[in-house]
Amino acid sequence: MTTPFNLKWGILATGGISHKFTKDILAPPSARNVADVSHTLVAVASSSSIDKAHAFIKDVEPELKTAQFQTGPVKPYGSYADLLKDKEVQIVYIGSPHSDHYLTALAALKAGKHVLCEKAFTLNAAQTEHLCKFAKSQKLFLMEAQWTRFFPNILQLQSLINSPNAPFGHIYRAFADFSIHVPANAQHRLYDPKQGGGALLDLGVYPILWMFILFYRHPDNALTPPTVTASVVNTPVTGVDEQDIVVLKWDKLGMQTTCSTSLVGRTEGSALIVYGEKGNILVPPPLSRPSSYTVHMHGEKPVKHELDIPGQGMHWEADFSARSIAKGELENAIMPHEESVQIMKVMDEVRKIGGVHYGELEDVVA
Numbered sequence: 001m002t003t004p005f006n007l008k009w010g011i012l013a014t015g016g017i018s019h020k021f022t023k024d025i026l027a028p029p030s031a032r033n034v035a036d037v038s039h040t041l042v043a044v045a046s047s048s049s050i051d052k053a054h055a056f057i058k059d060v061e062p063e064l065k066t067a068q069f070q071t072g073p074v075k076p077y078g079s080y081a082d083l084l085k086d087k088e089v090q091i092v093y094i095g096s097p098h099s100d101h102y103l104t105a106l107a108a109l110k111a112g113k114h115v116l117c118e119k120a121f122t123l124n125a126a127q128t129e130h131l132c133k134f135a136k137s138q139k140l141f142l143m144e145a146q147w148t149r150f151f152p153n154i155l156q157l158q159s160l161i162n163s164p165n166a167p168f169g170h171i172y173r174a175f176a177d178f179s180i181h182v183p184a185n186a187q188h189r190l191y192d193p194k195q196g197g198g199a200l201l202d203l204g205v206y207p208i209l210w211m212f213i214l215f216y217r218h219p220d221n222a223l224t225p226p227t228v229t230a231s232v233v234n235t236p237v238t239g240v241d242e243q244d245i246v247v248l249k250w251d252k253l254g255m256q257t258t259c260s261t262s263l264v265g266r267t268e269g270s271a272l273i274v275y276g277e278k279g280n281i282l283v284p285p286p287l288s289r290p291s292s293y294t295v296h297m298h299g300e301k302p303v304k305h306e307l308d309i310p311g312q313g314m315h316w317e318a319d320f321s322a323r324s325i326a327k328g329e330l331e332n333a334i335m336p337h338e339e340s341v342q343i344m345k346v347m348d349e350v351r352k353i354g355g356v357h358y359g360e361l362e363d364v365v366a
């Protein structure tokens with residue numbers, strides 16, 4: 001058996017998603033039948049206090065104890081800048097709020113680190129474009145952490161719908177919704193414009209991503225970006241978007257898709273429905289973590305394809321990051337830079353229509 005390529009991680013931010021991601025990368029790769037890559041947690045940094053970094057490491061102690069590729073103790077840091085100086089760290093995972101992604105990713109790239117950065121990548125397309133260009137100039141790997149894309153069942157569905165022998169016939173339309181219920185609260189990151197709050201960047205990015213997964217690479221679409229129309233309801237509490245309905249029109253495919261998202265009234269029933277000439281596809285909520293999809297060909301019994309997700313399911317994106325880095329790739333073909341930019345451009349359009357602003361950080365492109 002060959003030795004797996006091992007990737008050494010630094011975690012920037014000690015919030016909710018960083019915990020989930022870290023626990024996933026510490027799980028034994030064999031539990032998901034992976035043998036070519038592995039992960040080691042080297043360091044954790046908090047921007048607000050070293051105590052939070054200590055507490056984070058304590059919280060992941062059970063996973064550290066059973067991790068197969070852990071070589072030593074995890075180093076806590078009280079600032080992101082300190083972690084970025086650690087020579088042992090090869091790649092950073094950025095789990096801070098949307099408004100922080102751009103400057104933190106830029107600082108990490110300047111420090112010579114590969115970067116996997118949470119969605120939404122940045123506050124706008126200009127920032128994403130600049131990061132991608134800069135990463136390439138530094139010969140470093142950079143990817144938006146669009147974890148859903150890397151689920152094995154979603155890769156399977158993507159190739160099914162994009163294959164010349166797709167069983168669905170002409171796709172007429174598709175509808176996707178990702179909504180949760182967070183009571184209005186000006187202090188919550190989802191309602192705070194300064195943290196890039198609002199439904200769009202946090203949740204709306206998923207229905208848009210799904211339409212890109214299914215249709216952007218369709219052979220008849222030939223990577224043509226959709227045209228965008230939208231309707232936005234802004235919350236009176238802070239002015240960020242509470243609800244967005246985004247229509248993406250795919251001219252070359254002769255159809256349009258509806259993406260909706262909201263901070264109030266969570267998704268129930270199907271989160272995604274693709275309506276085809278010969279059959280439909282249904283995906284249950286939440287769209288971020290699809291545990292199944294059902295193919296319902298007209299006149300036949302529906303067939304449900306279920307996925308057993310070990311942990312949260314964030315290790316797949318980490319595995320593919322490691323595979324790319326092992327091969328010297330600067331981006332991964334499953335979530336390439338160009339598609340992150342196109343998705344950010346869609347969201348720029350929506351924000352323009354809705355008059356949504358995040359404050360001074362959205363103007364930073366350096």
Ligand SMILES: NC(=O)C1=CN([C@@H]2O[C@H](COP(=O)(O)OP(=O)(O)OC[C@H]3O[C@@H](n4cnc5c(N)ncnc54)[C@H](OP(=O)(O)O)[C@@H]3O)[C@@H](O)[C@H]2O)C=CC1
Binds near residue numbers: 018100
């Ligand atoms: N892939 C997924 O399923 C999910 C992805 N996300 C994404 O992860 C990111 C973070 O979300 P989540 O973990 O829920 O958020 P949290 O609020 O739980 O954590 C964010 C962390 O970012 C750090 N931080 C850095 N700068 C700031 C700042 N100015 N204000 C507040 N916190 C700051 C803080 O850690 P410290 O003080 O230690 O630096 C904080 O704990 C977002 O991009 C979100 O879209 C979120 C949930 C699910």
Ligand SMILES: O=C1OC[C@@H](O)[C@H](O)[C@H]1O
Binds near residue numbers: 180202
């Ligand atoms: O990515 C996400 O998925 C789950 C949501 O609850 C969370 O707010 C969002 O960031």
